Amino acid sequence: DTGVSQDPRHKITKRGQNVTFRCDPISEHNRLYWYRQTLGQGPEFLTYFQNEAQLEKSRLLSDRFSAERPKGSFSTLEIQRTEQGDSAMYLCASSLGTYTDTQYFGPGTRLTVL
Amino acid sequence: ELKVEQNPLFLSMQEGKNYTIYCNYSTTSDRLYWYRQDPGKSLESLFVLLSNGAVKQEGRLMASLDTKARLSTLHITAAVHDLSATYFCAVEYGGSQGNLIFGKGTKLSVKP
Numbered sequence: 001d002t003g004v005s006q007d008p009r010h011k012i013t014k015r016g017q018n019v020t021f022r023c024d025p026i027s028e029h030n031r032l033y034w035y036r037q038t039l040g041q042g043p044e045f046l047t048y049f050q051n052e053a054q055l056e057k058s059r060l061l062s063d064r065f066s067a068e069r070p071k072g073s074f075s076t077l078e079i080q081r082t083e084q085g086d087s088a089m090y091l092c093a094s095s096l097g098t099y100t101d102t103q104y105f106g107p108g109t110r111l112t113v114l
Numbered sequence: 115e116l117k118v119e120q121n122p123l124f125l126s127m128q129e130g131k132n133y134t135i136y137c138n139y140s141t142t143s144d145r146l147y148w149y150r151q152d153p154g155k156s157l158e159s160l161f162v163l164l165s166n167g168a169v170k171q172e173g174r175l176m177a178s179l180d181t182k183a184r185l186s187t188l189h190i191t192a193a194v195h196d197l198s199a200t201y202f203c204a205v206e207y208g209g210s211q212g213n214l215i216f217g218k219g220t221k222l223s224v225k226p
Contacts, residue, residue, distance in 0.1 A: 035214075040219075042204070042217055042219050045215070058213070093157075100164065102159045102162050105156045108156050
């Protein structure tokens with residue numbers, strides 16, 4: 001399977017704990033994006049990387065959130081001191097960075113904060 | 115701030131019927147995307163529309179873009195049950211090729 005993969009697929013945690021999600025993009029894609037989706041809503045942009053450089057961050061990405069893409073391949077999204085409002089589906093997408101630049105989405109990580 | 119509005123948000127239609135989903139956006143953008151999402155699944159890319167007057171078709175779905183009106187449509191022809199899903203339009207914000215702003219989605223249910 002050469003699509004975008006995410007791990008874990010589901011995460012249940014208690015409020016105040018830290019969680020980390022991983023995303024492996026399609027191998028030749030140099031752009032990687034993180035989105036958050038809550039029930040009944042469209043995905044909301046969080047941040048994106050061009051290779052290892054983090055080029056944009058949404059104001060939704062509070063100080064408790066940090067994302068890395070250390071070698072320009074996989075990426076991690078960490079949420080510190082989780083809150084119940086962080087419960088959502090976290091989606092990763094990747095793209096080639098060409099003019100048409102379609103973003104291909106992974107299956108997502110569903111986070112539940114108790 | 116770019117806003118993307120879809121209507122209707124819910125659509126129940128019978129098999130064999132035609133219908134159109136509308137996507138309006140508030141500021142100029144060069145790219146508009148349509149995605150499909152099945153329950154519990156991720157998003158599947160359907161169309162990328164890059165210029166005024168662009169029209170793309172795949173099976174029973176046809177998407178068009180009018181950049182002057184800031185409007186895209188997704189037309190469904192002779193609907194079948196397999197088209198039941200949520201459809202999102204997304205517009206690129208600020209020419210950054212990074213930040214997609216999504217509509218709330220249109221939940222389509224096709225009934226026999």
